[in-house]
Amino acid sequence: MRIDRLFIGLGKAVAVCMLLLWSLVPIAFVVISSFKPGREIFAVPPRHIFTPTLEHYAALWSRWGVFFDGLLNSAIITVGATVLAVVASTCAGYIYSRNSSRFLNGSVLFLIVVRLIPPIVITLPLFPIVNFLGINDTHGVLMVLYATFFVSLGTVLMRTFIDQIPRELDEAAQIDGAGRLTILRRVIVPLASPGILAVAVFVVVFAWNEFLFAFIFTGTNAKTAPLVISEMIGSIDGVDWGILFAASTVQLAPVLLFVVFMNRFLVAGLTAGATKG
Amino acid sequence: MRTRKLTELLPFVAPVHVLILSVIVLPALYVAWLSLMESSFGQAPSFVGFDNFIRVLSDPSFRSALWNTVVLVVVAVHVELLLGLLLALLFASGLPFRRVLLVCTLAPYAVSEVIAVVSWRYLFDPQAGPVTQLLLSLGLPVLDWSFEPVHAMILIAMLTIWLHLPFTFIILYAARLAIPGDLYEAARIDGARPWQAFRRVTLPMLGPAIVVALLFRYIFAFRIFSEVWLLTGGGPARTTEVVAVYLYREAFTYNAFGTAAATAWIMVLASLLLALGYVLVLRKQVTGNAH
Numbered sequence: 190m191r192i193d194r195l196f197i198g199l200g201k202a203v204a205v206c207m208l209l210l211w212s213l214v215p216i217a218f219v220v221i222s223s224f225k226p227g228r229e230i231f232a233v234p235p236r237h238i239f240t241p242t243l244e245h246y247a248a249l250w251s252r253w254g255v256f257f258d259g260l261l262n263s264a265i266i267t268v269g270a271t272v273l274a275v276v277a278s279t280c281a282g283y284i285y286s287r288n289s290s291r292f293l294n295g296s297v298l299f300l301i302v303v304r305l306i307p308p309i310v311i312t313l314p315l316f317p318i319v320n321f322l323g324i325n326d327t328h329g330v331l332m333v334l335y336a337t338f339f340v341s342l343g344t345v346l347m348r349t350f351i352d353q354i355p356r357e358l359d360e361a362a363q364i365d366g367a368g369r370l371t372i373l374r375r376v377i378v379p380l381a382s383p384g385i386l387a388v389a390v391f392v393v394v395f396a397w398n399e400f401l402f403a404f405i406f407t408g409t410n411a412k413t414a415p416l417v418i419s420e421m422i423g424s425i426d427g428v429d430w431g432i433l434f435a436a437s438t439v440q441l442a443p444v445l446l447f448v449v450f451m452n453r454f455l456v457a458g459l460t461a462g463a464t465k466g
Numbered sequence: 467m468r469t470r471k472l473t474e475l476l477p478f479v480a481p482v483h484v485l486i487l488s489v490i491v492l493p494a495l496y497v498a499w500l501s502l503m504e505s506s507f508g509q510a511p512s513f514v515g516f517d518n519f520i521r522v523l524s525d526p527s528f529r530s531a532l533w534n535t536v537v538l539v540v541v542a543v544h545v546e547l548l549l550g551l552l553l554a555l556l557f558a559s560g561l562p563f564r565r566v567l568l569v570c571t572l573a574p575y576a577v578s579e580v581i582a583v584v585s586w587r588y589l590f591d592p593q594a595g596p597v598t599q600l601l602l603s604l605g606l607p608v609l610d611w612s613f614e615p616v617h618a619m620i621l622i623a624m625l626t627i628w629l630h631l632p633f634t635f636i637i638l639y640a641a642r643l644a645i646p647g648d649l650y651e652a653a654r655i656d657g658a659r660p661w662q663a664f665r666r667v668t669l670p671m672l673g674p675a676i677v678v679a680l681l682f683r684y685i686f687a688f689r690i691f692s693e694v695w696l697l698t699g700g701g702p703a704r705t706t707e708v709v710a711v712y713l714y715r716e717a718f719t720y721n722a723f724g725t726a727a728a729t730a731w732i733m734v735l736a737s738l739l740l741a742l743g744y745v746l747v748l749r750k751q752v753t754g755n756a757h
Contacts (some may be wrong), residue, residue, distance in 0.1 A: 201556065201559070201561070204552075204556050205556070205561065205567065208553065208556075208567070208570070208571060209567075209570055211628070212570050212571055212573055212574055213570055213573065214589075215574070215577075215582065215585040215586060215589060215628065216573060216574070216577065216585070218585060218588065218589060218596065219581065219584065219585045219588075222588070231591070231593075231594040232594075233594055233599060234599055234603070235596045235599060276481070277481035277482045277485065278482065280478040280479070280481060280482075281478060281479045281481070281482040281483075283478060284475050284478045284479050285479070288471075288475060290472075292472070293475075293479075296479070296483070298745065300482070300486065301741075301745070301748075302738065302741050302745065303486055303490050303491060305685050305737050305738065305740075305741040305744075306490055306494055306734055306737060306738075307688070307689035307710065307730075307733050307734070307737055308689070309689060309691055309710045309713055309714065309730070309733070310493075310494060310497055310713075310730040310731075310733055310734055311489065311490055311493040311494060311497070312717075313493075313497050313500070313713075313717055313723065313726055313727060313730055314493040314496040314497055314500065315489070315493055316717075316718075318493075333485065333489060334489060336485065337485040337486060337489040337490060338490075340481075340482045340485055340486065341482070341486065343482075344482050369474070369478070373478075394575065394576060397578070398576075398577070398578030398579070398580070398581075399578075400578065400579050400580055400692040400696070401691055401692055405718070415578045415579075415580040415581075416580075418578075418580050418581065418584065419580050419696055422580075422583065422584060422587070422696060430588065433584055434584070434588075437580075437581045437584050437585070440578065440580075440581060441576070441577060441578070441581050444576045444578075445573065445576045445577070447576070448572060448573070448575060448576035449569055449573075449576075452565075452568065452569050452572055455572065455575070456568075456572075456636055456640070459633060459636045459637065459640075460636060460637065460640040
């Protein structure tokens with residue numbers, strides 16, 4: 190029996206080690222290599238002990254100013270998309286939670302199904318429309334696109350979270366003469382903040398990292414950080430891996446920390462999102 | 467519901483529906499119309515019926531892209547499901563530092579496709595990549611992904627599994643935690659061995675979550691674009707192209723909007739067909755809960 194236990198413990202330890210290698214090695218190599226002196230990045234055999242240097246960050250700063258513009262664009266677009274998605278989803282989720290009718294139930298199903306349409310499909314007609322309206326290459330286009338692809342999930346999540354708030358609280362406020370908007374702002378929003386954070390985590394991660402829409406709808410003015418990094422990979426005549434790793438680390442660090450700190454909300458959101466629609 | 471109440475509620479649900487109608491639904495319907503037209507830049511569209519669909523479906527490049535996509539989806543999603551299931555069971559069996567390990571497992575969720583491609587291109591660089599070096603020193607075969615289409619597809623599959631395993635894992639782990647402990651207690655008292663408990667308790671109870679995770683991942687894997695585009699660009703010689711990359715090329719390289727639109731609707735129909743399965747499972751769960 191004790192030998193059995195030992196074997197199980199050993200098996201688990203091996204499994205955990207493999208899990209950690211699998212999940213963290215691709216991230217760790219990017220971050221660590223960004224501090225390696227240039228000639229040691231592709232050293233054979235790989236060198237794990239080296240004197241860290243900031244040379245790639247300095248080169249990134251002096252040669253790729255466009256990357257930092259991209260970071261700023263990413264930040265603006267992420268904030269805009271998140272606010273838009275959270276506000277729209279909270280309002281709709283509140284109504285869907287507190288009311289029910291054939292029309293409303295039908296429209297939730299509609300939201301769930303529409304969410305499953307591949308984004309690349311709609312780039313086809315939107316590209317000429319966006320050009321025609323002269324809003325190509327603006328922050329606004331990406332904010333709206335990113336928010337739209339998460340409002341249906343956001344609405345369903347908010348409905349699930351608001352369902353857990355006792356209706357008696359609404360009713361008490363209603364008796365005190367509060368209207369729907371006041372109840373939403375004063376009663377629902379403070380109590381539904383875990384749901385709001387869960388929706389925000391999804392939109393922030395998506396908007397900060399997205400590639401396809403940014404690739405198609407931005408040129409110079411609203412170019413996001415992932416797009417600039419993709420151009421660094423694309424300059425195939427000589428990928429400067431040091432600079433590439435430095436840029437990747439700068440792009441990755443904030444969103445990784447965000448996910449680490451918000452992991453509870455991410456888990457809650459993923460679970461509710463998949464099982465409730 | 468009375469109409470008055472409905473008009474009161476409308477302003478709250480309007481933003482969501484306006485966004486979805488104007489950004490997704492109307493454009494998707496316009497694409498359907500476009501798919502029945504012959505059209506390109508600076509040319510008046512003319513009605514051609516299902517010609518575009520026939521042209522796409524008989525295009526060898528599309529067939530190879532569709533084949534690549536289907537193989538990729540089937541292989542990657544099922545491997546991912548198996549790994550996710552194993553991880554969920556590992557976590558459920560009790561681990562020290564559970565929260566820390568959970569966060570580590572979730573980490574790839576935060577990584578952009580672009581950064582993931584940077585990392586995996588480096589790790590598997592055919593000459594000097596650390597993983598290539600490791601495989602060589604162990605005497606194992608390496609991935610020659612810049613020349614061998616099959617090797618490139620393997621790398622793309624691993625990359626996409628890496629990016630999406632956190633999602634699949636969380637769905638299955640949450641479902642596993644929701645199984646009441648009494649069931650395992652009862653199974654043990656009845657003399658069930660661990661494997662029997664897994665077969666008779668865990669697997670049936672996880673059934674709905676497994677189906678949901680599978681359908682979701684089929685739908686989302688089917689639209690794969692960035693990983694392929696950034697890793698191989700569909701090359702060498704269009705051998706690793708997937709449907710979304712084919713669509714992009716038709717539309718934005720060749721300006722063939724008719725065939726691109728037909729490709730788009732083939733994607734929509736495939737997704738909706740899978741979505742139908744998802745809705746049916748949800749329905750079943752809802753009615754199941756009601757009993």
